[in-house]
Amino acid sequence: MDADELDWNRTLREQMEFHWNHQLRARLDGLTDDEYFWSPVPDAWSVRPRGDSTAPIQAGAGDFAIDYAFPEPVPVPFTTIAWRLGHVIVGVLAARNAGHFGAPAASYESWEYAGDAATALDQLETQLDVWLAGVRGLSDVALRTPVGSKEPYPEAPMADLVLHIHRELIHHLSEVCLLRDLYLHTHLATDGAAR
Secondary structure (H helix, E strand, C coil): CCCCCCCCCHHHHHHHHHHHHHHHHHHHHCCHHHHHHCCCCCCCCCCEEECCCCCCCEEEECCCCECCCCCCCCCCCEHCCCCCCCHHHHHHHHHHHHHHCCCCCCCCCCCCCCCCCHHHHHHHHHHHHHHHHHHHHCCHHHCCCCCCCCCCCCCCCCCHHHHHHHHHHHHHHHHHHHHHHHHHHHHHHHCCCCC
């Protein structure tokens, strides 16, 4: 098969679909609220009930807000599973779904962040489904078309954005899995049994 016969859309889409279906999704099953909010270090950024944060910016439209600062401090604070999921759901997926696939407008400031793990995972699956459906609908011409002013690199082709979003998802969701492992092993060491 030569490059002219390759189904680029399927190849790009399967990068994320395979990782989600065979490596990530099962690792997120059973995520508890304790894990979701757990902070292994002091002063980590998280998603918190509105008004409970000391972060310079508390973004969000609902009862919960995500910790933030602009510009980011150096070093950037450690982030909880709740924060990482909020970032992936809103900044990686929902904003791109709105900008490229006709989904409702979404931003860190307008989002209603999840106050529990189950809701966050539902939001993640919903936004991932919208993203993958949008990518599925891209023709070869659309994959070559520049993304435009909605993105920091407007001349980059849509295929580059798809790869970037998939790298972001794989990166941050793998961090979530690592934090789950750390939570489990920390609690095994202190409690003598898994929770």
